Amino acid sequence: MTAVQNAGPLIRLAALSKHYGTHLVLDQIDLEVVKGEVLAIIGPSGSGKSTLLRCINYLEVPDGGLITVGPTTIDATRAASRSELSGLRRRVGMVFQSFNLFPHMTVLRNVSLAQERVLGRTRRDADERSMQLLKRVGLADKAGQYPVRCSGGQQQRIAIARSLALDPEVMLFDEPTSALDPELGLEVLAVMRELAESGMTMIVVTHEMGFAENVSDTVMIMADGKIVEKGPSAQVMRNPQQERTKRFLRAVHDR
Amino acid sequence: MIPTYDELVSWLPELLSGLSISLQVTALSLALGIPCGLVLALGVLAKGKGTRILALFLVEVGRGAPALVLLQFIYFGLPGTGLTLGSFSAAVIALAWNTGAYTSEIIRASLQSIAHGQREAAVSIGLNRFDELRYVLLPQGLRVALPALLGFSILIFQGTSLCFTIALPELVSRAYEIGSTTFRYFPALLAAGVLYACISIPASLLVSHVEKRAGSHAQR
Amino acid sequence: MTAADFLAILRGLPLTIALTMGAFTAGALLGIPLLAARQSRLLPLRFVSMVLIQIVRGIPPILWLFIIFFGLGMSYVPISPFNAALIGLSLIAAANMAEIYRGALASIHFGQWEASRSLDLGRWSTLVDIAAPQVFRVALPSAASYLIGLMKETAVASTIGVAELAFQGNQLSQSTFRGLEVFAIVGLFYVLLSLPVAWLSRAADAYLQAKVAR
Numbered sequence: 238m239t240a241v242q243n244a245g246p247l248i249r250l251a252a253l254s255k256h257y258g259t260h261l262v263l264d265q266i267d268l269e270v271v272k273g274e275v276l277a278i279i280g281p282s283g284s285g286k287s288t289l290l291r292c293i294n295y296l297e298v299p300d301g302g303l304i305t306v307g308p309t310t311i312d313a314t315r316a317a318s319r320s321e322l323s324g325l326r327r328r329v330g331m332v333f334q335s336f337n338l339f340p341h342m343t344v345l346r347n348v349s350l351a352q353e354r355v356l357g358r359t360r361r362d363a364d365e366r367s368m369q370l371l372k373r374v375g376l377a378d379k380a381g382q383y384p385v386r387c388s389g390g391q392q393q394r395i396a397i398a399r400s401l402a403l404d405p406e407v408m409l410f411d412e413p414t415s416a417l418d419p420e421l422g423l424e425v426l427a428v429m430r431e432l433a434e435s436g437m438t439m440i441v442v443t444h445e446m447g448f449a450e451n452v453s454d455t456v457m458i459m460a461d462g463k464i465v466e467k468g469p470s471a472q473v474m475r476n477p478q479q480e481r482t483k484r485f486l487r488a489v490h491d492r
Numbered sequence: 493m494i495p496t497y498d499e500l501v502s503w504l505p506e507l508l509s510g511l512s513i514s515l516q517v518t519a520l521s522l523a524l525g526i527p528c529g530l531v532l533a534l535g536v537l538a539k540g541k542g543t544r545i546l547a548l549f550l551v552e553v554g555r556g557a558p559a560l561v562l563l564q565f566i567y568f569g570l571p572g573t574g575l576t577l578g579s580f581s582a583a584v585i586a587l588a589w590n591t592g593a594y595t596s597e598i599i600r601a602s603l604q605s606i607a608h609g610q611r612e613a614a615v616s617i618g619l620n621r622f623d624e625l626r627y628v629l630l631p632q633g634l635r636v637a638l639p640a641l642l643g644f645s646i647l648i649f650q651g652t653s654l655c656f657t658i659a660l661p662e663l664v665s666r667a668y669e670i671g672s673t674t675f676r677y678f679p680a681l682l683a684a685g686v687l688y689a690c691i692s693i694p695a696s697l698l699v700s701h702v703e704k705r706a707g708s709h710a711q712r
Numbered sequence: 713m714t715a716a717d718f719l720a721i722l723r724g725l726p727l728t729i730a731l732t733m734g735a736f737t738a739g740a741l742l743g744i745p746l747l748a749a750r751q752s753r754l755l756p757l758r759f760v761s762m763v764l765i766q767i768v769r770g771i772p773p774i775l776w777l778f779i780i781f782f783g784l785g786m787s788y789v790p791i792s793p794f795n796a797a798l799i800g801l802s803l804i805a806a807a808n809m810a811e812i813y814r815g816a817l818a819s820i821h822f823g824q825w826e827a828s829r830s831l832d833l834g835r836w837s838t839l840v841d842i843a844a845p846q847v848f849r850v851a852l853p854s855a856a857s858y859l860i861g862l863m864k865e866t867a868v869a870s871t872i873g874v875a876e877l878a879f880q881g882n883q884l885s886q887s888t889f890r891g892l893e894v895f896a897i898v899g900l901f902y903v904l905l906s907l908p909v910a911w912l913s914r915a916a917d918a919y920l921q922a923k924v925a926r
Binding site (some may be wrong): 493552553557558559560561562564565568569570571572573582616650652653654656657664667668671675677678681682684685688689692693696 | 775788865871878
Binding site for chain 1 (some may be wrong): 613
């Protein structure tokens with residue numbers, strides 16, 4: 238577990254709301270995450286946790302509320318400008334449940350592309366940095382391969398390297414191990430743990446209770462578009478206060 | 493009923509030069525039409541309403557009217573506006589329009605078939621719309637579209653036969669001419685048919701091969 | 713463009729519809745035995761039908777009509793332009809429909825064949841009771857769009873003198889020298905003709921989807 242630095246919040250969500258038609262998915266969510274914090278979001282499916290994550294980098298457009306990441310604040314009630322969005326997305330890295338690697342590019346190109354196109358690095362500099370990142374996730378030997386030749390666990394680690402390539406200030410993980418066999422999930426979790434220990438700010442939507450309890454600093458339970466409970470991970474996981482949390486954790490343990 | 497050897501020898505130069513014109517019209521129509529198809533596909537998918545309506549109009553007319561009518565519209569119709577085209581240019585323009593309209597639908601469907609996650613990944617690593625299209629969507633979309641585009645190319649090759657009606661001396665015109673001067677219609681037309689088949693059939697076998705390979709590639 | 717001009721074009725409509733429906737019906741029916749031959753267990757039959765389909769599809773429709781009308785009709789067996797066009801387009805439709813059926817057949821999940829075999833249904837019953845309904849269901853959208861394509865293809869019959877839409881348009885444009893309007897209206901007729909087919913196909917598709925719920 239990493240020490241949470243005592244600074245102002247890096248991410249702040251204020252009264253964030255989102256509807257699908259008449260269905261309320263996010264109900265006035267307020268949330269702060271400080272630099273270096275690892276936040277695990279758990280909860281039953283349909284609770285809005287993935288939507289919350291996807292709203293943070295505007296893959297889903299919220300209906301109302303404020304999103305602040307570092308110096309950028311976006312007011313969801315008005316249309317965000319292109320430069321606001323690109324500023325937001327450059328600070329925020331995202332790892333998807335289904336990896337979403339680009340199948341027509343080699344592993345190395347997958348990691349280098351955004352560095353060249355977004356950061357304006359030369360091919361050589363980008364590739365050099367990509368190799369460092371691939372080494373970090375233990376896959377330097379796969380650089381010349383295409384993603385289809387890699388296992389699911391390897392693909393997810395490559396996806397992590399790809400989003401690290403823009404040097405984001407915060408990393409979002411949307412159920413990163415849900416599409417993987419338990420064994421392959423472990424290698425992804427190991428990379429995430431290393432990342433957490435290095436001081437990366439992370440928000441992780443997950444079903445991995447072990448990760449929530451042992452790696453994250455803070456755990457947040459969501460249900461029906463609301464935050465049910467949030468607190469230091471050991472406390473929430475071992476000694477939850479809310480009835481809804483107890484019910485959810487019991488259901489998870491009984492399986 | 494079949495042409496004699498001597499007939500074949502005397503007709504072949506005529507027929508082959510007709511075939512060469514057919515192939516030239518095919519190549520030019522595709523070279524002009526497929527880029528138009530890409531632009532039209534992007535136009536149909538565009539956010540702006542005006543762009544979308546214009547693109548849809550060009551696509552629907554190009555697909556809705558028979559290629560023969562399109563050809564005659566341009567060759568016999570445009571001179572009324574003061575713009576007179578030779579039969580070769582008229583043929584290329586009409587068939588390129590036809591190509592643009594059909595291939596835009598092929599390309600649009602391929603672009604839309606790309607998993608939504610690819611767009612999300614492109615957006616989340618900060619690519620702008622143009623880069624997203626250039627590096628992520630188009631390379632994958634065109635690969636998906638390739639078999640259908642090749643298949644359509646064969647149809648356009650066959651479609652050049654319609655240029656008979658605007659007096660372009662392509663393969664069918666040459667065969668018909670030989671038929672009408674020698675009154676050996678059947679053998680002359682048969683010879684032209686064999687020439688078409690010699691190109692269309694191997695090409696369509698190639699297309700189904702590419703299709704199979706693309707299918708097995710997608711399954712991996 | 714006067715009303716008389718408009719009516720002149722309209723006169724071509726019945727023949728366009730007759731050619732389209734005639735060739736489509738013939739093609740949809742002849743396509744079935746052709747598909748059966750194509751899927752036959754006898755190699756020679758399979759080979760001959762495959763070659764036949766390839767040859768029919770490998771030669772442009774206009775050339776087929778010429779071969780039948782000028783090649784056969786002028787020299788061997790006299791034949792009217794309409795009959796020549798109908799025969800040629802039916803031939804082409806049969807080859808194309810056989811391919812459409814084949815695509816639909818290939819899309820049937822192999823589990824259906826395994827289930828039929830495990831129920832000991834027999835080859836005939838499997839084809840008639842299990843495969844055929846699903847094939848027609850799957851083939852419907854492609855068949856409908858082929859019907860529209862075939863309707864536009866009938867325009868080539870104008871080249872051998874069948875007085876259908878394109879032919880009337882051609883005549884009128886030569887007598888009035890106003891090709892632009894004439895061909896625009898002829899084109900519009902084809903688009904209008906394709907609308908009910910597209911609508912019917914969507915409606916039938918929605919109905920079957922609700923009924924079969926795949």
